[in-house]
Structure formats: C-alpha cells, structure tokens
Amino acid sequence: MKKVTAFVGSARKKHTHDAVCRFLDHLQARGDVECEIVALSDYRLEVCRGCKLCFEKGEEACPLKDDRDTLIAKMVASDGVVFASPNYLFQVSAIMKTFLDRLAFFAHRPRFFGKTFTNIVAQGFPFDSKIGKYLNFAGACLGYKTVGGSHITALEPMTEKEARKVDRVLERHSRRFHQSLMRSNLPAPSFVMLIGFRIGRTTLRLELDDRNFDYRYYRDKGWFDSDYYYPVRLGPLKKAAGSLFDALxxxxARKRTG
Ligand SMILES: Cc1cc2nc3c(=O)[nH]c(=O)nc-3n(C[C@H](O)[C@H](O)[C@H](O)COP(=O)(O)O)c2cc1C
Incomplete structure (x- = not known):
C-alpha cells in the first residue's frame, strides 16, 4: 500500500480542493493507494524570516515554532505528494509559498529520493502553465521524481461540460502519477539537476568548512565525492558534463575566495 498526501494551498474548500479530491478518487481506484488531504490553512505556518539558520545550523535551529515539522512528518511518511494551489496573480498562493519557503532547506539537503511529486493548479485563465512547472521544479529540488501536473480552468459557475473535461484531465493525470508511485526507482538526474548538484557541492566544499551544517551533511553523506546524491549510472555525456561543472x-569558488 502506497501513501499519498495532498497539500492544498487554498484557504477555501472549492476548486483546488475539489480537483484534489477527484484526482485522489481516481488514484485510489487504480489500487494499493491510501490518501490524505492536508489543507495548509488548517495549520500554523509562520513566514520565513530569512535568518538562514536552517542552512547553516540545521533545520532544528529554526526560530519559528509552528506546525512545520508536523507537515514535514507527513511528507516523510508519504510515498507520493501532491502540491495543489490556486493561481493568485500568476503565482502560487501565499499559503503555498509560505510552505515552500519553510521547506527550502531541503533544496540544500534533498531527501525525498525515489518518492513521487506532482502538482494541481486551479485558475481562471486557461493558458498558463508556469505555476505547475515551478512547483515541479521545487519538488525536484527537494529530491522527488516529478510527474507533470494538471492546470484546472475553474470558471464560476462551472458548467457540466467543463466539469467533465476537468475530470478527464485528472483521470489521465492519476494514471501517470500511479505509474511513477508504484516504481520506487532512483532515476538518472536531468542535466539541470546534475549541474545544480555538481556546482553546488564543489563550491560548498571549497568555500565552507565543518562549522557549517550543509558542509557536514554533504561530507557525511559522501556527496563531495559521489556522482550524484544517490548511486546512479551516468551516461558518457552526463559524466563529462559532471566533470565540467565540478571544474566550473x-x-x-577560487574567484570568490581569492
Ligand atoms: C487574489 C486572487 C488572484 C487571482 N489571480 C489569478 C490569476 O492571476 N490568473 C488566473 O487565472 N486566475 C486567478 N485567480 C482566480 C483563481 O485562480 C481561481 O478562482 C481558482 O479557482 C481559485 O481556487 P479556489 O477555488 O481553490 O480558491 C485569482 C483569484 C484570487 C482570489
């Protein structure tokens, strides 16, 4: 049985919530999945103050005492997650962004390897898919495998025909997500993720030392010497690109430290 948690970044239980419910219904119908919906507005999440203590001293050093860790525990306990948000002025809602900011240390120290991430975005304007791309990129930075999401056009009132179309989109989406969920594989990284890892870990190694939490984490995980965050076979092109970006x-680092 795989566990899936959907984090919903709308303060009301309307289109984003309804789309998530339909998606999860389709997903459960495919079998071996149990689901939970988490309305972020039911949790206390404070706005990141930008102190960077989570990067430098570890996430426990965060001065904000709220429900962040309860939500993270739900992510850790899940095989797959859905991040769902309404489109508010061409971006995710403030609730969703607050949540993402509080997870930003995972982009330094990703850990959700082998788990599946996707997004659902509800919006009025139909021709906008940037938010889903943004959410999936954030998910990839946290370590997840990502599955292309759904942008739901939610005009009010929604006609029967529109509702059926939304449902078809979510049904297809659930199929893609289910396939990835059932395969707990560790895929080869994209070029972008590989470049991020190699430049990031090399500059970290040369510019910081073991007073820094990220530095100790990378050292203890063996990430200063590995090809990627996890064991993976890189093709010749990616191997060469990896060496090139280590050199870069x-x-x-030399330029910055003199
Ligand atoms: C503050 C605000 C800003 C919005 N900005 C956009 C926008 O830029 N583009 C868009 O397509 N829809 C926009 N909408 C419409 C919502 O994305 C749409 O109504 C969505 O269904 C809301 O989700 P909900 O029903 O879960 O609250 C906006 C709505 C609000 C309340």
Missing part, C-alpha cells in the same frame, strides 16, 4: 564550481 572550482573556478567560481
């Missing part, structure tokens, strides 16, 4: 990272 060394150059960048």
């Amino acid at each position: 990272g060394r150059r960048m």
